Amino acid sequence: MLATRTSTARSVQRLARSFATATDSAGVKVAAVDNNQPTASVTVLVKAGTRFQPKVGVANALKNFAFKSTSKRTTIGTVRESELYGGVLSSSLGREHLALTAEFLPADAPFFVDLLTSYVTSAKFTRHEFEEYVTPLVHAETEAAIQDPATRAINAAHALAFRSGLGQPLFASEHSSVSVEDVKAFASQAFSKGNVAVVGTGIDQATLASLVEKGFASAAASSPLSSPATQYFGGETRIDAHGAQTVFIGFGSAGAPSSELSALAAHLSTNSSVKWSQGLSPLASIPGVQTVYLPYSDASLFGLLVQGPTAAAVKESAKAAVAALKSASQNIQADSLQAAIAKAKFSAASAVETREGLVAAIGPKANIFSTDLKHKLNVFYKKVDAAGLSKAASSLFAAKPTYVVVGDAAALPYADELGL
Amino acid sequence: MFGPMGASLAPYIQSSKTLSRWVTPIATWYANAAGYRKYGFKYDDLLVEENEPVQRALKRLTNAEQYDRAYRLKRASQASVLHHPLPKEQWITPAEDVRYLKPHVESVHREEVERAKWDNLVVERK
Numbered sequence: 001m002l003a004t005r006t007s008t009a010r011s012v013q014r015l016a017r018s019f020a021t022a023t024d025s026a027g028v029k030v031a032a033v034d035n036n037q038p039t040a041s042v043t044v045l046v047k048a049g050t051r052f053q054p055k056v057g058v059a060n061a062l063k064n065f066a067f068k069s070t071s072k073r074t075t076i077g078t079v080r081e082s083e084l085y086g087g088v089l090s091s092s093l094g095r096e097h098l099a100l101t102a103e104f105l106p107a108d109a110p111f112f113v114d115l116l117t118s119y120v121t122s123a124k125f126t127r128h129e130f131e132e133y134v135t136p137l138v139h140a141e142t143e144a145a146i147q148d149p150a151t152r153a154i155n156a157a158h159a160l161a162f163r164s165g166l167g168q169p170l171f172a173s174e175h176s177s178v179s180v181e182d183v184k185a186f187a188s189q190a191f192s193k194g195n196v197a198v199v200g201t202g203i204d205q206a207t208l209a210s211l212v213e214k215g216f217a218s219a220a221a222s223s224p225l226s227s228p229a230t231q232y233f234g235g236e237t238r239i240d241a242h243g244a245q246t247v248f249i250g251f252g253s254a255g256a257p258s259s260e261l262s263a264l265a266a267h268l269s270t271n272s273s274v275k276w277s278q279g280l281s282p283l284a285s286i287p288g289v290q291t292v293y294l295p296y297s298d299a300s301l302f303g304l305l306v307q308g309p310t311a312a313a314v315k316e317s318a319k320a321a322v323a324a325l326k327s328a329s330q331n332i333q334a335d336s337l338q339a340a341i342a343k344a345k346f347s348a349a350s351a352v353e354t355r356e357g358l359v360a361a362i363g364p365k366a367n368i369f370s371t372d373l374k375h376k377l378n379v380f381y382k383k384v385d386a387a388g389l390s391k392a393a394s395s396l397f398a399a400k401p402t403y404v405v406v407g408d409a410a411a412l413p414y415a416d417e418l419g420l
Numbered sequence: 421m422f423g424p425m426g427a428s429l430a431p432y433i434q435s436s437k438t439l440s441r442w443v444t445p446i447a448t449w450y451a452n453a454a455g456y457r458k459y460g461f462k463y464d465d466l467l468v469e470e471n472e473p474v475q476r477a478l479k480r481l482t483n484a485e486q487y488d489r490a491y492r493l494k495r496a497s498q499a500s501v502l503h504h505p506l507p508k509e510q511w512i513t514p515a516e517d518v519r520y521l522k523p524h525v526e527s528v529h530r531e532e533v534e535r536a537k538w539d540n541l542v543v544e545r546k
Binding site for chain 2: 074076077080084127128131132
């Protein structure tokens with residue numbers, strides 16, 4: 001009884017400070033949020049996304065190399081020991097970051113932080129592990145990406161829109177020539193102190209900082225990886241493939257993602273807030289249309305993904321979607337603008353409540369939420385008005401669109417047939 | 421003494437300076453007298469490969485090592501057909517006769533031992 005009482009008292013204290021603060025621990029940025037949840041997680045966020053890779057597929061191989069043998073433990077040791085503690089290990093790759101995540105019970109933090117940091121500081125990258133474990137995973141991911149027309153269209157759209165850097169594909173090419181030496185060389189550049197941030201949830205900031213300091217004591221300190229500033233190009237490509245007929249109409253822009261664009265994406269988003277309803281989006285009545293909004297650190301890609309069973313149906317939908325997009329962005333009503341801003345704010349705020357969303361939001365700068373989230377969001381969306389929105393939209397249309405078709409390339413429409 | 425490669429006194433002999441000074445000349449003589457170098461073999465070509473660990477170890481060789489091994493085996497079979505050793509310039513010299521496969525067999529063995537350890541682990545919760 002006494003024990004429960006003290007823990008409640010402590011939790012009240014903890015709840016008072018529920019936003020992350022970032023500190024520097026031995027040259028590594030550390031941020032932690034403790035919402036008093038029953039499990040904890042630690043993510044090591046490495047600036048080693050595909051935009052920094054020297055060769056296509058290297059970042060993907062590095063991601064799949066996660067949790068293999070290090071100088072401290074072997075592969076099987078890593079797996080079995082974390083199973084004994086009841087933890088979950090995962091790695092994920094984006095265009096900007098590689099995230100290595102461990103989820104565990106709070107008491108086991110020392111072990112899991114050590115496991116993560118030992119991969120970053122002392123992974124062995126043996127050739128036989130690369131051939132026996134990593135290569136099959138890399139191939140499987142490439143194969144899965146090729147089978148999915150939406151993934152394929154968005155990958156191709158990135159290549160057209162940004163060419164190098166952000167344009168690099170997330171997956172290895174089908175006939176990859178990546179060797180373990182390439183992975184090792186990339187890792188030695190990427191796994192240095194200046195390139196890494198650690199984000200914890202359900203764990204105390206001071207505890208995490210001291211564990212990270214211990215783990216990274218031996219890490220190399222070199223300058224962070226950099227890639228040239230992103231430029232937007234645009235263009236058109238047609239890919240013959242099986243599966244759903246897919247058209248992606250993208251509008252990209254270089255520079256930091258703007259609040260206007262994210263409000264526009266929320267306004268057009270066809271995800272309705274209520275089940276079985278169509279929602280208020282101007283695109284809601286058009287079958288097979290989804291909006292895609294992908295903000296990056298120095299560019300953003302906004303687009304419509306149109307999918308359907310036949311090329312004719314897709315052409316109809318895409319035509320209607322482009323017309324709706326043009327009219328919606330030019331004359332938006334004041335109340336639907338407010339609704340769009342509220343929707344964008346809500347989705348940004350609710351994304352932070354999940355672990356992945358939090359890491360995506362905190363990680364890149366590791367200090368963005370040093371103040372109140374609500375305040376930040378209000379400031380971000382304060383300036384959005386109807387005029388600004390239509391200006392942002394017209395600048396989108398002014399640039400050359402990124403147009404990708406995947407499916408029956410002979411029958412699917414060309415960009416000019418849709419009124420682009 | 422009983423490693424993955426069978427029983428061997430070599431580690432014990434190598435650890436003693438006096439013993440290895442005595443035994444090394446005999447070992448060199450024996451390796452030459454065994455005659456496998458005359459047929460273009462390295463010692464590790466003669467390892468019994470019809471078992472799981474060695475098969476896995478063979479897969480860990482680099483492509484170049486695998487090609488060279490296959491070439492040596494073929495060349496030796498041909499010499500065997502001819503009932504005559506290779507011409508002397510093709511003999512494997514002691515410097516070339518390196519244990520290219522042994523480290524891989526040992527690493528496979530270490531992995532198996534570790535897997536057995538984790539499989540039979542008894543956890544004591546404190």
